[in-house]
Amino acid sequence: MGNFLLLGTLLMFGFTVRDANAQSSNTGPGAQRFMEYCAGCHGADGKGGDKAPPLISPSGRVNRSDSDLFRIVHDGTRGGMPPFAQIGDANIQAVLQFLRTLESNPASESASPETAVTGDVEAGRALYFGKAQCSQCHLMQGEGGFIAGSLTNYGRNRTADEVRQAITTPDSPLVPSSQVVTVTTKGGQKLTGVLRNEDNFNLDLQSQDGRYHLLARSDVTDVRYTEHSLMPRDYGTRLSPKELNDIVSFLVVASRTPHVKKVDAR
Amino acid sequence: MTSSTRLAFTTTKRPSRNVRLFRRLLRAMTFLWLLLAILAASGYAQPGGPQKHLPRQRAASSDDGNGIINVQPSDLLKQPVAVNWPSYNGDYTGARYSSLTQITPRNVGQLTAQWVFHPRAVSPLEVTPVVVAGIMFVTSANDAYALDAKTGKVLWHHVRAISQGLIDDPGQHHNRGVAILGTRVYMETDNAHLLCLDARSGHLIWDVPYATGNKNYGATSAPLIVKDKVVVGISGGDDGVRGFVAAFDAETGAEKWRFWTIPAPGEKGNASWPGDTYLHGGGTTWLPGTYDSDLNTLYWGTGNPAPDYDGSVRPGDDLYSSCLLALDPDTGTLKWYFQFSPHDLYDYDAVQTPVIVNARLKGQPHKLIVTANRNGFLYILDRTNGKFLFAKPFINTQNWAKGLDENGRPISAGLIPDEKGVRVCPANGGGTNWYSPSYNPAAHMFYFRSFEACAVLQSNPRPFEEGRSYYATGIRNGDETGKGYINAFDLDTLDFAWRDLQIGRHKGWGGVMSTAAGLVVFGDDAQNFVVADGHTGKPLWHFHVGQLIHASPMSYAVDAKQYFAIAAGSDVFSFALP
Numbered sequence: 001m002g003n004f005l006l007l008g009t010l011l012m013f014g015f016t017v018r019d020a021n022a023q024s025s026n027t028g029p030g031a032q033r034f035m036e037y038c039a040g041c042h043g044a045d046g047k048g049g050d051k052a053p054p055l056i057s058p059s060g061r062v063n064r065s066d067s068d069l070f071r072i073v074h075d076g077t078r079g080g081m082p083p084f085a086q087i088g089d090a091n092i093q094a095v096l097q098f099l100r101t102l103e104s105n106p107a108s109e110s111a112s113p114e115t116a117v118t119g120d121v122e123a124g125r126a127l128y129f130g131k132a133q134c135s136q137c138h139l140m141q142g143e144g145g146f147i148a149g150s151l152t153n154y155g156r157n158r159t160a161d162e163v164r165q166a167i168t169t170p171d172s173p174l175v176p177s178s179q180v181v182t183v184t185t186k187g188g189q190k191l192t193g194v195l196r197n198e199d200n201f202n203l204d205l206q207s208q209d210g211r212y213h214l215l216a217r218s219d220v221t222d223v224r225y226t227e228h229s230l231m232p233r234d235y236g237t238r239l240s241p242k243e244l245n246d247i248v249s250f251l252v253v254a255s256r257t258p259h260v261k262k263v264d265a266r
Numbered sequence: 267m268t269s270s271t272r273l274a275f276t277t278t279k280r281p282s283r284n285v286r287l288f289r290r291l292l293r294a295m296t297f298l299w300l301l302l303a304i305l306a307a308s309g310y311a312q313p314g315g316p317q318k319h320l321p322r323q324r325a326a327s328s329d330d331g332n333g334i335i336n337v338q339p340s341d342l343l344k345q346p347v348a349v350n351w352p353s354y355n356g357d358y359t360g361a362r363y364s365s366l367t368q369i370t371p372r373n374v375g376q377l378t379a380q381w382v383f384h385p386r387a388v389s390p391l392e393v394t395p396v397v398v399a400g401i402m403f404v405t406s407a408n409d410a411y412a413l414d415a416k417t418g419k420v421l422w423h424h425v426r427a428i429s430q431g432l433i434d435d436p437g438q439h440h441n442r443g444v445a446i447l448g449t450r451v452y453m454e455t456d457n458a459h460l461l462c463l464d465a466r467s468g469h470l471i472w473d474v475p476y477a478t479g480n481k482n483y484g485a486t487s488a489p490l491i492v493k494d495k496v497v498v499g500i501s502g503g504d505d506g507v508r509g510f511v512a513a514f515d516a517e518t519g520a521e522k523w524r525f526w527t528i529p530a531p532g533e534k535g536n537a538s539w540p541g542d543t544y545l546h547g548g549g550t551t552w553l554p555g556t557y558d559s560d561l562n563t564l565y566w567g568t569g570n571p572a573p574d575y576d577g578s579v580r581p582g583d584d585l586y587s588s589c590l591l592a593l594d595p596d597t598g599t600l601k602w603y604f605q606f607s608p609h610d611l612y613d614y615d616a617v618q619t620p621v622i623v624n625a626r627l628k629g630q631p632h633k634l635i636v637t638a639n640r641n642g643f644l645y646i647l648d649r650t651n652g653k654f655l656f657a658k659p660f661i662n663t664q665n666w667a668k669g670l671d672e673n674g675r676p677i678s679a680g681l682i683p684d685e686k687g688v689r690v691c692p693a694n695g696g697g698t699n700w701y702s703p704s705y706n707p708a709a710h711m712f713y714f715r716s717f718e719a720c721a722v723l724q725s726n727p728r729p730f731e732e733g734r735s736y737y738a739t740g741i742r743n744g745d746e747t748g749k750g751y752i753n754a755f756d757l758d759t760l761d762f763a764w765r766d767l768q769i770g771r772h773k774g775w776g777g778v779m780s781t782a783a784g785l786v787v788f789g790d791d792a793q794n795f796v797v798a799d800g801h802t803g804k805p806l807w808h809f810h811v812g813q814l815i816h817a818s819p820m821s822y823a824v825d826a827k828q829y830f831a832i833a834a835g836s837d838v839f840s841f842a843l844p
Contacts, residue, residue: 056427101425139469146467197419204414204421210449210466212333212421214400214414260459261474261519
């Protein structure tokens, strides 16, 4: 086991998992791949089954780094888990992203060790809800918008550097359910929104006013894929390094604060 | 427009002048709001361009399948339901009656499956889907989903792992669905947290644990919105918890009131609860109640007392277990109560939906509650004061009561569970149960499922213990092969119009709904989803879902097309005409 963990530490993978712009990513490829390859043994909720141990700890956490998990899925384990290298790196990343969504919501007491932040958390909060306009799209602990992913738990299992990278280089990778598309209907109307669903028969768009446009493909003449989410791509220049650091610090610290309201039974 | 594509609506009563004026004002305000919404939406879609409507989509309105989720208190007051089905029972009456008439006895034979949705289910689904503006909301354990109601495709999914360490019903992670107000969705979790989610994204806005101090608490129900509050019940009544109904501010999650169903020392009704037994007295509240806005009264049923089969530790009537409570929705104050099964010894919960009915009874107009109780009697009460008006037994083998007195109080047959056991009918599972009843106000017909079975009930007393059930018993089932019926009770004749025996080897736990087209819709005892003629009970169409139906059906419409939906086993099914 010692070798196993050492190997995991040595094999640091350079990828980060980003779902800040994902709606809930659980309808995406990660969920599909997870159901296809993992759920049969580890359970649909990742809590384990007869054939394999739980992936989620009793405190509701996946107690492994993304790079560690990637290697385990890719190479398998001595304990009997088969390797899944054949499904491709992108699919493995998608599975890991889904795995993080299985973590329970109430923040547990165990914050990741690498939580050290250097910015001004309160200044970051002010920027998040003010000048930087993050809250127009992203929810944080019950406050903010809905069109983009909730950031309530986003920073919990991510380092400050990972969060910073996600802000400055969005859409890498682009989460399918976050992509902005422009659809032209048979009636000549152009609709722009986030592509929540699509198949050969239907398209489900959500415009920024929250409205769902549930369209039959037969009623659509053109679909333009922007290959982007709604996330601005200029935060690296729009914000000063200090401002960026403050926002990152806020996201990391706020994500480690419990989001459950206390109620005393009367 | 042919009759097969027309959506028609009926109304059952003429509202008062004030209500009509208020509705006109609301309509005017709604119109202005809609106008703004259309302009805003069009402007976003095509800046400066001509404003056109979407294909297959009509002008924005809370009644249309237009994709805008914004449920107003006035939307929840609409009776009966039509295009939207915005709460567990559809509307506040609990009648589970849809005014949609596109699907008729003549064309129902053409009904076809439209889609199947397969969530991550850890136990049979018990959810009734809620549909607003073409978006369907369902729950499976602690997970919530928004679906395109035309295709069953997931728009969002709120993931929350099941809770460990729960016992009994909450330990099976049942969940009966969501409530919705404005742009927010509310649900209960297995470990009794009230969640507020953004209905447009599924993201968590707040999370309030609302039952503490006893690990045997859990929740399985759907919340009920009343005005600006979210009202919830609690589960664990067989496990020694103290029941309550509680209301929370829909905006902030702050608790506004809590009515304990088992009175504390010094409170009226505490006589049955010596010492700290009130803390384990049961009387849980595990189905949504109903609400009369004119009387400003919330009607909510309570479950059995605990321990279930050992009455020696709870002498007397065991208030307020096995009761119907009439509560002030603003304060939680008790207005009146009616106890169906005083000092219950047979697990006869009274949480079954108390249906609000306005009808003539023996020639006189009445504001009624009609409810079929787990104890085997159908009751009609005056909902202004809780006065007993009428009862009808519906279990042929019923043996626990010699009858009811003039106040509706049962005359006990003296069957007391002991170490040896005593045979009781109906069985502890009840003559009926939580599966929904339905009332068709046009036909004056009350529909419900019943189950004829007996059980041998034993009492082996033991003290309360957290983490362990408080049944205080070993139940020996007598008639495993009981008989299920779908019943139509006629309020004009005060007798059954028909009783349809359900043949099959899978005891159904599916509720009933009805429509203005005269249809009655349910799951049978052979894993079929059935549409029958409401006047005769004759089945007109069925579809084998191949899984136990443990949920109650509903109806909705999107783009001028009517659907029936039901959860069965681990899937949600939707049906419509071709």
